Amino acid sequence: MELDEEPPHLLNPEALDVALTMSMLLHAKPMDEIHVMRKVVIDGSNTTGFQRTAVIALNGSITVDGVEVPIEQVTLEEDAGRKTGDTKTSAVFRLDRLGVPLIEVSTGPIIHDPEQAGKVAFAIGGILRATKKVKRGLGSIRQDLNVSIKDGALVEVKGVQELELVSKAVGYEVQRQLGLLEVRDELRQRNVKASDIKDEFVDVTSILSGSESKIVQSTLNQGGVALAVKLSSFKGLLKRELIPNIRLGTEMAKRAVFWGRVGGIFHSDELPAYGIDSSHVEEVAKSLGCGELDGFVIVADNLDNAKDGLRAVVERAREAAERIPEETRAANPDGTTVYLRPRPGAARMYPETDVPPVQIGEGRLERLWENLPRMPEELAKELETKHSLSPKLATQLVDSDYLPAFEEIVAGAKSVAPSFVATILTESLRSLQREQVPVENVREDQLKQAFDLVSKGETAKESVLDVLRWLAFHPDGAAEEAVEMLNLRMLTKSDLENIISKVVESNQTLVQDNGAKALGRMMNLVMGEVRGRADPRRVTELLRTRLEQVKA
Amino acid sequence: MSVSALEGYHGEILRRLRKSGAKVGSVIRLTSKSGEVFEGILIPRSEYSDPRHIVLKMRNGYNIGISLERTEKLEVIGEGEKPHFTKPSSPPIRVGLPRVAIISTGGTIASRVDYRTGAVQPALTAADLASVVPELSSIAEVDAHILFSEYSENIGPMHWKGMAEEVAKRIADGAEGVVISHGTDTLHYTAAALSFALSGLPIPVLLVGAQRSSDRPSSDAASNLTGAVALAARADMALVGVAMHQDLSDHIILAHRGTRVRKCHTSRRDAFKSINANPLASYDLKTGQIELTNGVPKRDKSRKLALRSRFDQHAYLIKFYPGFNTSMIDSAVSAGARGIVLEGTGLGHVSRQLFDSVKKALKREIPFFMTSQTIWGRVDMNVYNTGRDLLNLGVTPLEDMIAETAIVKLMWVVAQTKSASKIREMMLRSIAGEMTSRTLVEAS
Numbered sequence: 001m002e003l004d005e006e007p008p009h010l011l012n013p014e015a016l017d018v019a020l021t022m023s024m025l026l027h028a029k030p031m032d033e034i035h036v037m038r039k040v041v042i043d044g045s046n047t048t049g050f051q052r053t054a055v056i057a058l059n060g061s062i063t064v065d066g067v068e069v070p071i072e073q074v075t076l077e078e079d080a081g082r083k084t085g086d087t088k089t090s091a092v093f094r095l096d097r098l099g100v101p102l103i104e105v106s107t108g109p110i111i112h113d114p115e116q117a118g119k120v121a122f123a124i125g126g127i128l129r130a131t132k133k134v135k136r137g138l139g140s141i142r143q144d145l146n147v148s149i150k151d152g153a154l155v156e157v158k159g160v161q162e163l164e165l166v167s168k169a170v171g172y173e174v175q176r177q178l179g180l181l182e183v184r185d186e187l188r189q190r191n192v193k194a195s196d197i198k199d200e201f202v203d204v205t206s207i208l209s210g211s212e213s214k215i216v217q218s219t220l221n222q223g224g225v226a227l228a229v230k231l232s233s234f235k236g237l238l239k240r241e242l243i244p245n246i247r248l249g250t251e252m253a254k255r256a257v258f259w260g261r262v263g264g265i266f267h268s269d270e271l272p273a274y275g276i277d278s279s280h281v282e283e284v285a286k287s288l289g290c291g292e293l294d295g296f297v298i299v300a301d302n303l304d305n306a307k308d309g310l311r312a313v314v315e316r317a318r319e320a321a322e323r324i325p326e327e328t329r330a331a332n333p334d335g336t337t338v339y340l341r342p343r344p345g346a347a348r349m350y351p352e353t354d355v356p357p358v359q360i361g362e363g364r365l366e367r368l369w370e371n372l373p374r375m376p377e378e379l380a381k382e383l384e385t386k387h388s389l390s391p392k393l394a395t396q397l398v399d400s401d402y403l404p405a406f407e408e409i410v411a412g413a414k415s416v417a418p419s420f421v422a423t424i425l426t427e428s429l430r431s432l433q434r435e436q437v438p439v440e441n442v443r444e445d446q447l448k449q450a451f452d453l454v455s456k457g458e459t460a461k462e463s464v465l466d467v468l469r470w471l472a473f474h475p476d477g478a479a480e481e482a483v484e485m486l487n488l489r490m491l492t493k494s495d496l497e498n499i500i501s502k503v504v505e506s507n508q509t510l511v512q513d514n515g516a517k518a519l520g521r522m523m524n525l526v527m528g529e530v531r532g533r534a535d536p537r538r539v540t541e542l543l544r545t546r547l548e549q550v551k552a
Numbered sequence: 553m554s555v556s557a558l559e560g561y562h563g564e565i566l567r568r569l570r571k572s573g574a575k576v577g578s579v580i581r582l583t584s585k586s587g588e589v590f591e592g593i594l595i596p597r598s599e600y601s602d603p604r605h606i607v608l609k610m611r612n613g614y615n616i617g618i619s620l621e622r623t624e625k626l627e628v629i630g631e632g633e634k635p636h637f638t639k640p641s642s643p644p645i646r647v648g649l650p651r652v653a654i655i656s657t658g659g660t661i662a663s664r665v666d667y668r669t670g671a672v673q674p675a676l677t678a679a680d681l682a683s684v685v686p687e688l689s690s691i692a693e694v695d696a697h698i699l700f701s702e703y704s705e706n707i708g709p710m711h712w713k714g715m716a717e718e719v720a721k722r723i724a725d726g727a728e729g730v731v732i733s734h735g736t737d738t739l740h741y742t743a744a745a746l747s748f749a750l751s752g753l754p755i756p757v758l759l760v761g762a763q764r765s766s767d768r769p770s771s772d773a774a775s776n777l778t779g780a781v782a783l784a785a786r787a788d789m790a791l792v793g794v795a796m797h798q799d800l801s802d803h804i805i806l807a808h809r810g811t812r813v814r815k816c817h818t819s820r821r822d823a824f825k826s827i828n829a830n831p832l833a834s835y836d837l838k839t840g841q842i843e844l845t846n847g848v849p850k851r852d853k854s855r856k857l858a859l860r861s862r863f864d865q866h867a868y869l870i871k872f873y874p875g876f877n878t879s880m881i882d883s884a885v886s887a888g889a890r891g892i893v894l895e896g897t898g899l900g901h902v903s904r905q906l907f908d909s910v911k912k913a914l915k916r917e918i919p920f921f922m923t924s925q926t927i928w929g930r931v932d933m934n935v936y937n938t939g940r941d942l943l944n945l946g947v948t949p950l951e952d953m954i955a956e957t958a959i960v961k962l963m964w965v966v967a968q969t970k971s972a973s974k975i976r977e978m979m980l981r982s983i984a985g986e987m988t989s990r991t992l993v994e995a996s
Contacts, residue, residue, distance in 0.1 A: 003800075003820075004764065004768075004770045005763070005764075005800065005817075005819050005820040005821060006819060007818070007819050029588055031616045031617060031618070032605060032617055032618055032619035032622060033605045033607075033616070033617025033618070033619070034616075034617070035607065035614070035615035035616060035617055037613070037614055037615060038768075039613075040769060042769055047770065048768060048769070048770050049768060049769025049770040050768065050769060053614075054614070055610070055614045055615075055616050058588075058590075058616075059588060073612075073614075075614070345613075347613070348613070349612075349613030349614060350767070351595075351615055353598075353767075356598075356600070356601070357598075357601060357605075357607075357617055359602065359605070359617075
């Protein structure tokens with residue numbers, strides 16, 4: 001559902017079944033009746049202005065490395081639109097993801113170190129995949145991390161897309177909160193109270209009108225203003241780096257951007273710079289009545305935005321003197337985070353009156369219970385026996401996204417060894433990935449095509465990787481096409497014989513001089529021509545016959 | 553304890569909740585037979601839900617339903633707050649603004665949500681409206697009344713009469729514009745009815761509704777109401793219109809002529825379209841600018857309002873379709889029909905299998921009128937033989953009048969005259985801009 005105008009559909013029964021199955025695997029207790037709620041989201045990612053969400057089960061647990069991890073809640077939600085860009089006044093979203101069923105699993109607050117967080121996320125991911133109904137690929141499994149430390153605050157980190165980042169992001173957040181506590185303690189030592197930070201803004205337009213700052217100049221050209229506020233006793237603290245590239249000043253800037261719709265801020269610890277020179281800095285400080293230890297922040301924008309931006313800065317500075325604010329932060333690809341929005345409370349939730357509650361009958365639970373998918377370890381064991389895979393390969397396959405594809409392929413491509421398929425789907429694809437080949441573009445049906453071609457003898461198994469590489473760059477293509485384009489089609493017997501004859505003829509002397517002993521060197525020469533297009537055993541066979549003919 | 557203290561609960565659950573002293577809003581703890589514990593605020597249950605589950609709102613805001621059969625113990629562990637609605641202080645009334653009367657007939661155009669329990673309370677008084685839609689107080693001096701509260705599908709001729717009379721009263725009281733809030737399903741029928749019932753209007757009367765209820769962040773209720781009030785207060789026009797969204801954006805509110813408008817979508821906010829005509833006016837929500845279409849009747853305080861608010865339900869609207877059973881016409885006739893509007897195909901046709909029934913009815917002095925189910929366009933029965941046959945039988949084509957307006961007009965006409973020829977004459981005379989002989993390119 002993409003339009004708010006569309007009347008809501010009933011709860012998708014398949015999605016509900018998957019969520020219930022997931023709940024059972026997490027040993028959580030399904031609700032007797034599911035109530036769909038509206039969770040207000042007004043950043044534009046939901047066309048309705050709210051996200052539909054429902055508690056499916058409560059009070060589960062899983063065991064990770066011998067430690068019991070409580071699963072507080074499993075919810076079924078509608079995914080939001082994906083932001084693809086924004087300008088100062090608008091945000092652009094893609095709606096293709098909007099309304100896709102999303103399962104949210106919340107663990108209890110028991111994870112004590114960043115590494116454990118990563119392991120728990122990995123374990124939950126494994127269970128999700130066990131349902132075989134969960135979409136794979138970057139962004140389809142996301143981790144929201146709630147991090148709090150002693151004396152700190154509950155901070156939600158959103159958008160951690162890769163499992164490897166979980167422990168890193170948690171680590172950075174702990175570091176950030178420790179850094180903020182240090183700032184608070186220093187402010188206390190400097191005797192700064194929140195009430196000392198006043199929201200008294202001074203118009204510094206005339207001071208900065210002579211600066212070379214492009215931002216200031218373009219703002220002033222559009223009739224905007226430059227406002228500044230004094231931050232008592234903040235000197236040196238604004239540039240304090242909490243985590244890589246995130247300073248206290250950055251935190252203030254993000255707040256100002258969010259609340260004031262401004263492009264950014266200038267703070268005294270980073271000046272002179274950006275076309276604002278020391279004489280401007282001095283004058284601004286003077287106009288604000290700054291003392292030796294005071295800092296300041298400047299915002300250039302239209303009057304309303306500038307005021308809102310500075311209000312947000314003052315608010316953040318006051319918090320710095322008192323506590324760590326609860327907030328929602330967005331993860332960067334390196335695991336550091338930036339301020340996203342304030343943390344919403346229960347108040348943003350109200351009933352979705354257009355979707356009737358769903359009773360979960362015993363019959364439904366029994367049916368799901370009987371069809372409960374197996375867990376990763378179990379699956380790996382089964383693969384070992386059924387397809388004679390090594391334990392390592394079996395585990396890798398279960399952990400990969402390709403288990404359903406593997407089963408499809410092996411069922412169809414009868415004459416290809418399962419261990420070969422498994423190796424390609426795990427180790428080989430990973431090595432292609434390392435070479436920056438976008439293997440995630442290759443669809444399951446394309447994988448199947450590639451192996452089917454090998455099975456039917458239309459291409460050699462040595463060609464599979466080249467075919468997959470080609471498909472990764474040609475997502476709309478077919479394996480057949482790849483084989484054609486890369487000239488990997490198996491040679492017919494007569495084609496092969498022709499090539500062998502040519503090679504033999506152009507190396508007459510070698511053959512004459514060495515007789516049957518020339519086989520090894522001739523083999524190399526022929527294979528150089530037909531690699532990937534002929535079975536080496538067959539080449540040997542034909543070449544031997546040919547050489548014998550020559551000798552005769 | 554009043555029943556509403558345990559709203560929506562019945563039977564065994566109601567008994568157990570009463571016994572434990574629980575009320576909606578109480579914090580209760582349920583212990584299941586298997587030992588699970590659920591805590592939360594007791595939430596009212598929808599009257600359409602089954603009687604076997606108790607609904608709790610957990611601390612994190614989610615609602616869950618717990619089956620009574622699985623519940624071993626039910627105890628009240630705290631008194632929650634009742635749903636309450638704190639009113640934001642109303643902005644001061646600015647004197648000197650135009651006086652606009654808002655008449656509410658149902659459909660909660662504005663409401664407040666108690667986010668803790670999810671309860672919705674309609675905002676109906678002027679003060680309520682002003683607090684929910686504060687923009688209004690800078691546009692007009694609003695005076696709001698509830699006339700009745702009815703789903704629009706239940707609204708009929710008696711309600712039209714009541715609305716017309718109320719409008720007349722408000723005009724007599726000095727209103728400079730009237731806004732009627734109304735459910736959207738039959739909004740356009742009411743708009744047509746009022747257009748005929750209120751002739752010689754000195755001021756504009758705008759009907760307004762909402763396609764997305766006001767408990768949604770994306771609701772169009774407040775923006776439509778703002779547009780309607782602004783147009784009622786300031787637009788230099790004097791007729792009945794419908795004020796709704798132009799498109800999907802909260803940008804332009806259009807006023808459509810009451811006799812030319814139709815709901816054309818089940819759920820989109822731009823469901824209302826002017827058919828075979830241009831909208832009357834537009835209001836820009838961002839700039840507050842009003843643009844008027846040429847030829848719209850202007851305000852004139854000295855103009856005398858004529859109220860003719862009677863409607864007679866012995867008028868029928870019959871839609872033709874392939875496989876039509878002619879008994880539908882016969883039974884309308886035997887039920888005492890005083891006129892029948894046909895919604896024919898294309899340019900205004902029905903199968904010749906209907907001819908006998910039509911002929912019989914016409915013989916009994918029951919006039920037939922032709923409109924088209926294509927919605928847009930004009931009927932023309934001189935193009936094909938079937939049309940010519942129908943004309944020869946005595947069926948009267950209604951030009952570019954839409955079927956919905958035609959049936960409302962017929963109800964109004966037959967309430968005023970018994971003569972078939974007078975009925976025909978009135979149906980063919982444009983009384984409230986419901987038909988024209990000229991089709992404009994941009995209105996097609």
